Amino acid sequence: MENRDPVVHLDRNFWIVTAVFAVLSAISVWYFGTFDIVKLLPESAAPAGDIDALTRFLLMSSGPLFVFVIGYLLYFTIAYRIRKSDPPDAIGTQVHDSHSLELWWTVIPTIFVVIMAIFSVKIWYNIEVAQPTNGIAVESIGHQWYYTFRYPNVHGEIPNEMHLEVGVPVTLHVTSSDVIHSFWVPTMRIKADMVPGLINTLHFTPLNPGTYKIICTEFCGTLHGDMEKQTVVIEDHAHFTAWYNGWVAKTKNVSDAIATTSAGAVPLAGGSASAGQATFATKCSACHKIAPFDQKVVGPGLKGILDDPKHPNLVDGQKATPENVAAILQHGYKGDMGAMPDMTANGLSNKDIANLVEFLKNQK
Amino acid sequence: MATATVHAGGIADHVHPEPQGFVRKYIFSIDHKIIGVQYLITGFVFLVLAGLLAEVIRVQLMHANGGFVSADTYNEVYSIHGSAMVWLVIIPLATGAFGNFVFPLQIGARDVAFPWLNMVSFWLFPPAGLLLFGSFLLGAPAAGWTEYPPMSLQGAPGTSMWCAAIFLVGVSSTMTGLNFLVTLIKMRAPGMTFTRMPLFCWAQFATAPMSMIATTALAAALAALFMERQFGVPFFDPTKGGSPVLWQHMFWFYSHPAVYIMILPVFGIISEVFPTFARKPIFGYKMIAFSSVSIALLSFMVWAHHMFTSGLAPFLQLPFMILTMLIAIPTGIKIFSWVATLWEGKIHYTTAMLFAIGFIATFTFGGITGVFLSAVPFDLHAHGTYFIVAHLHYVLVGGSLMGLISGVYYWYPKMTGRLMNDKLGHWTFWLFFIGFNGTFLPMHMLGLLGMPRRVAVYDPQFQTWNQVESIFSFVMTFALLLFFANMLWSLRNGKKAGSNPWGARTLEWQLPSPPHYYNFKHIPTVFSTPYDFAEPLPYAGLEEELTDSPGPAPAVAH
Numbered sequence: 049m050e051n052r053d054p055v056v057h058l059d060r061n062f063w064i065v066t067a068v069f070a071v072l073s074a075i076s077v078w079y080f081g082t083f084d085i086v087k088l089l090p091e092s093a094a095p096a097g098d099i100d101a102l103t104r105f106l107l108m109s110s111g112p113l114f115v116f117v118i119g120y121l122l123y124f125t126i127a128y129r130i131r132k133s134d135p136p137d138a139i140g141t142q143v144h145d146s147h148s149l150e151l152w153w154t155v156i157p158t159i160f161v162v163i164m165a166i167f168s169v170k171i172w173y174n175i176e177v178a179q180p181t182n183g184i185a186v187e188s189i190g191h192q193w194y195y196t197f198r199y200p201n202v203h204g205e206i207p208n209e210m211h212l213e214v215g216v217p218v219t220l221h222v223t224s225s226d227v228i229h230s231f232w233v234p235t236m237r238i239k240a241d242m243v244p245g246l247i248n249t250l251h252f253t254p255l256n257p258g259t260y261k262i263i264c265t266e267f268c269g270t271l272h273g274d275m276e277k278q279t280v281v282i283e284d285h286a287h288f289t290a291w292y293n294g295w296v297a298k299t300k301n302v303s304d305a306i307a308t309t310s311a312g313a314v315p316l317a318g319g320s321a322s323a324g325q326a327t328f329a330t331k332c333s334a335c336h337k338i339a340p341f342d343q344k345v346v347g348p349g350l351k352g353i354l355d356d357p358k359h360p361n362l363v364d365g366q367k368a369t370p371e372n373v374a375a376i377l378q379h380g381y382k383g384d385m386g387a388m389p390d391m392t393a394n395g396l397s398n399k400d401i402a403n404l405v406e407f408l409k410n411q412k
Numbered sequence: 413m414a415t416a417t418v419h420a421g422g423i424a425d426h427v428h429p430e431p432q433g434f435v436r437k438y439i440f441s442i443d444h445k446i447i448g449v450q451y452l453i454t455g456f457v458f459l460v461l462a463g464l465l466a467e468v469i470r471v472q473l474m475h476a477n478g479g480f481v482s483a484d485t486y487n488e489v490y491s492i493h494g495s496a497m498v499w500l501v502i503i504p505l506a507t508g509a510f511g512n513f514v515f516p517l518q519i520g521a522r523d524v525a526f527p528w529l530n531m532v533s534f535w536l537f538p539p540a541g542l543l544l545f546g547s548f549l550l551g552a553p554a555a556g557w558t559e560y561p562p563m564s565l566q567g568a569p570g571t572s573m574w575c576a577a578i579f580l581v582g583v584s585s586t587m588t589g590l591n592f593l594v595t596l597i598k599m600r601a602p603g604m605t606f607t608r609m610p611l612f613c614w615a616q617f618a619t620a621p622m623s624m625i626a627t628t629a630l631a632a633a634l635a636a637l638f639m640e641r642q643f644g645v646p647f648f649d650p651t652k653g654g655s656p657v658l659w660q661h662m663f664w665f666y667s668h669p670a671v672y673i674m675i676l677p678v679f680g681i682i683s684e685v686f687p688t689f690a691r692k693p694i695f696g697y698k699m700i701a702f703s704s705v706s707i708a709l710l711s712f713m714v715w716a717h718h719m720f721t722s723g724l725a726p727f728l729q730l731p732f733m734i735l736t737m738l739i740a741i742p743t744g745i746k747i748f749s750w751v752a753t754l755w756e757g758k759i760h761y762t763t764a765m766l767f768a769i770g771f772i773a774t775f776t777f778g779g780i781t782g783v784f785l786s787a788v789p790f791d792l793h794a795h796g797t798y799f800i801v802a803h804l805h806y807v808l809v810g811g812s813l814m815g816l817i818s819g820v821y822y823w824y825p826k827m828t829g830r831l832m833n834d835k836l837g838h839w840t841f842w843l844f845f846i847g848f849n850g851t852f853l854p855m856h857m858l859g860l861l862g863m864p865r866r867v868a869v870y871d872p873q874f875q876t877w878n879q880v881e882s883i884f885s886f887v888m889t890f891a892l893l894l895f896f897a898n899m900l901w902s903l904r905n906g907k908k909a910g911s912n913p914w915g916a917r918t919l920e921w922q923l924p925s926p927p928h929y930y931n932f933k934h935i936p937t938v939f940s941t942p943y944d945f946a947e948p949l950p951y952a953g954l955e956e957e958l959t960d961s962p963g964p965a966p967a968v969a970h
Contacts, residue, residue, distance in 0.1 A: 099792070102790055106783070114777070237793040248722075
C-alpha cells in the first residue's frame with residue numbers, strides 16, 4: 049500500500065509551527081517545573097512533598113503532549129481547510145501511514161510511561177512499604193457523620209480533634225462503625241477509605257504545626273458534605289504531651305468498649321440555656337433550625353417545641369415534656385420523620401442534654 | 413445480472429417481505445435501522461431527563477449551603493443523573509443507536525444476525541428507564557451511580573428498582589453484544605475482509621465482546637445486592653460476614669470495561685468523520701483498528717485502579733497502576749493518527765467535523781488527567797474529589813457525548829433523508845464547547861484543593877468557582893436545546909440530503925436515504941478499504957441501488 053502513496057513533504061510552515069510548539073512546550077515545562085503547589089495548598093506532613101513532586105512531574109510531561117496535540121490539531125484544521133479557490137471535489141494528499149512516524153509515537157509515549165511508572169513506584173514504595181517502625185500508632189473511626197480517635201493508653205474514643213506531634217511518624221489505622229467513609233487530609237495529600245469490617249492503614253510524618261481539615265470523600269449519607277468540620281492539630285512536643293496526658297488522665301476509669309447510651313433517664317436539674325445554645329450551634333444546627341416545626345432541614349424546626357399549640361405532640365406521638373425531649377436526645381429517633389443519632393453518636397454528655405433542654409424551653 | 417451471481421444463496425439473500433402495519437413497522441420492528449432510530453430517540457429522551465437533573469445539581473451548588481433542594485433529594489438527583497447518563501444515554505446511543513443503524517449497512521448486510529433478539533434487546537431498554545426514573549416515587553437510590561454498600565443496603569426502596577433497571581439494561585446490552593459480534597463475523601459482504609472493514613465496524617467489533625463478558629459480572633453484582641436488600645442474603649454487609657469491597661470489585665470489573673464500551677464506538681465515529689471531511693484516507697488504519705482491540709483487552713485488567721484507597725493489598729496496586737498507564741499508549745496512537753489524518757487534507761467545516769475536532773481536544777485533556785489518576789500516589793490525593801468528577805466528564809461528555817453528537821450530524825441525513833441546519837450546528841458547537849469547558853475545567857482545581865464529590869453543601873471558599881461552573885453549565889444546556897431543536901426542525905424543513913451529501917465512501921452512503929427495508933437490492937462485493945479518495949469506489953454490484961429497479965423478491969411468507 050505504501051508504494052502508491054505520494055512522497056510526504058513537510059513544508060517550511062510545518063517546521064515554523066513546530067518550533068513555536070517546542071518553545072511553548074519548553075515554557076510549559078519551566079512553568080510546571082517551578083510551580084509552587086504549596087502556595088495553593090500547604091503541606092502538613094510527609095509524604096505530601098513526594099506526591100507534589102510526582103504531580104509536578106506529571107504536569108511537566110503532559111504540558112508538551114498537550115501543546116503538540118492541540119497545536120497540530122488547530123494548525124492542521126486551519127491550514128488545511130478547503131478554500132474557495134479549491135474545486136469542491138478537491139481531495140487531500142492520499143497518504144495512508146508512515147511506519148517510522150508510527151514507531152516514534154509508540155516508542156516515545158512508552159518511554160514516558162516507563163519513566164512515570166518508575167517514579168510512581170518509588171513514591172508508592174515510600175508511602176506503602178517503607179513504613180516507620182518507631183513513632184505512634186493512632187486509630188480513627190468513621191461514624192455518620194464525624195470522626196473519633198483512639199490513642200494508646202487513652203480509654204474510649206476521643207472526639208473532635210486529632211492531635212499529633214511534629215516529627216513523630218504516625219501509623220494511622222482507620223475503620224468505620226457504620227458505612228464507608230474516607231479519611232482525607234488534603235494538606236497531607238493522602239487518604240484511606242474507612243471500610244466497616246476492614247482496617248486500612250496510612251503512614252505519614254507530621255511536619256508543620258497547625259490545624260488542618262479532615263474531609264470525608266466517600267459518600268456516607270445525608271450529611272456527607274458536612275463531614276469536614278474536624279481537624280488534625282499538629283503541635284510541638286510540649287503541647288502534644290500535655291494534650292495526650294490530659295486524655296490519659298481523663299479516661300483512666302473509662303471502659304475501652306465503644307461507649308453505649310446510658311440506660312437511666314438524664315437528670316435535667318441545673319441545665320444552662322446559654323451552654324445549651326453553644327451546644328446547639330455545634331451539634332444540632334446542621335439538621336435543625338430554630339424555626340416552626342414544619343421548616344425541616346434534615347429534622348424538624350424546633351422553635352417552641354415544648355410550647356407549640358400547633359404541634360402538641362412530639363414526633364413519637366408523646367406529649368412534649370422536658371423529659372420526652374431529653375429521651376429523644378438520649379436515645380435518638382428513627383421513624384417517619386427520618387433518623388436522629390443517639391447521645392453517643394452525637395457525642396453528648398448528660399450535662400449537654402440538660403443544657404439543651406433548658407435552651408429549647410426558652411425558644412418560645 | 414452479473415453481480416447477483418457472485419453471491420447467490422446464503423443467508424444474506426433470504427429476504428422477508430417488509431411489514432406493512434404501523435406497529436410492526438415502527439414499534440415492534442425487527443429492522444436494525446428502525447431499532448437504531450428507536451434507540452436514538454429513547455436515548456435522547458433520557459438525556460433530556462438526566463440533563464435536567466444535572467441542572468438541579470448545578471443550581472444547588474450555586475451556594476455553599478445548598479438550599480435549592482434538601483441534602484437527601486440532592487443525593488437522589490446526582491445518583492439518578494449518573495446512572496441514567498451511563499446506562500440509559502451513552503451506552504445505548506453508542507452501541508444500540510449507532511451500532512444498529514450504521515454497521516450492518518457498512519459491512520453490506522441486510523440486517524443483524526438475530527433481528528428478533530435485537531427487537532427484544534431494544535424493548536428491555538425503555539422499561540428499564542421507566543424503572544430507574546420511577547424510583548423517585550419510592551425514594552430513589554442515593555449512593556451515587558456506584559451504589560457502594562453498606563450505604564446502598566440502607567437506601568430507600570427505590571434502590572432495589574435501580575438494581576432491576578440496571579439489570580434489564582445489562583441483559584439488553586449483553587444480547588446486543590452477542591448479536592453484533594455474530595453479525596460482524598458471519599455477515600460481511602463478499603470481499604469485506606476484516607482489514608477492509610470501516611473503522612466504525614472495528615470499534616463495534618472490539619466493543620461487542622466487552623458488552624457480552626463484562627456486563628454479566630455486573631448482573632451478578634446487581635442480583636447479589638438485590639437479594640441482600642430484599643431477602644437479607646449477606647453478601648456485602650460486614651456485620652453479617654459480608655464484604656463491602658467485594659461489591660467494588662464486581663462493580664468495577666464491569667464498569668471499567670464499560671468506560672470503553674462508552675468510548676470505543678465513539679472512536680469509531682471519529683474515524684469515519686475525519687477521513688470523510690478531510691478527504692483523506694484515515695492515517696494508520698491498522699494501528700487504529702488494533703489499538704481498539706488492545707484497549708478492549710487491557711480494559712479487563714485495570715478495574716482495581718478505582719479502588720486504590722479502598723484497602724487493596726499494597727502490592728496489588730502496582731500491576732493495576734502499570735496496566736492502566738499502558739492504556740495511554742494505544743489511546744495515544746489513536747489520537748496521533750487522527751491528528752495526522754488532518755495533515756494536508758481538504759477539511760470541510762461541517763458541524764459533524766467541528767464536534768469531532770472538539771472531541772479530540774477535550775478527550776486528549778481527559779486522557780491526560782486519566783494518566784495522572786493511574787499513578788497511585790496522585791490518586792491517594794485526588795480520589796473521591798471533584799478532580800474525578802472533572803476527569804470523568806471530560807472523557808464521557810467532552811469525549812463520548814460530543815462524539816455522539818458528531819455522529820448524529822453525520823448520519824442524520826442517512827436516517828431521515830434530510831440535512832440538519834449547519835449554521836445552527838456551528839452555534840451549537842461553539843456554545844457547547846465553551847459551556848462544557850467552563851463547567852468542568854475549574855473542577856480539577858477545586859478537587860485538588862479539597863472539594864470532595866457528592867456533597868450537597870461545601871466549603872464556602874469554593875463558592876465563586878462553583879457559581880462560574882453553574883453559569884457555564886446553563887450555556888451548555890442551552891446548546892443541547894439548540895441541538896434538539898435542530899433535530900426536530902430539520903425533520904421537516906432540512907435540506908434534502910440525497911444519497912451521499914458528504915461525499916463519503918463507506919457503503920451506507922451508496923444507498924438511498926433512508927435505505928430500503930432490505931438495505932441492498934443486491935449484496936455488493938468489496939475490493940479494498942473504503943478511504944482512498946483518489947481511487948474509484950471499491951465496490952461492485954451497487955449499480956441499481958439508486959435506480960427504480962425492483963428490490964430482491966421476498967421469500968414466500970410462512
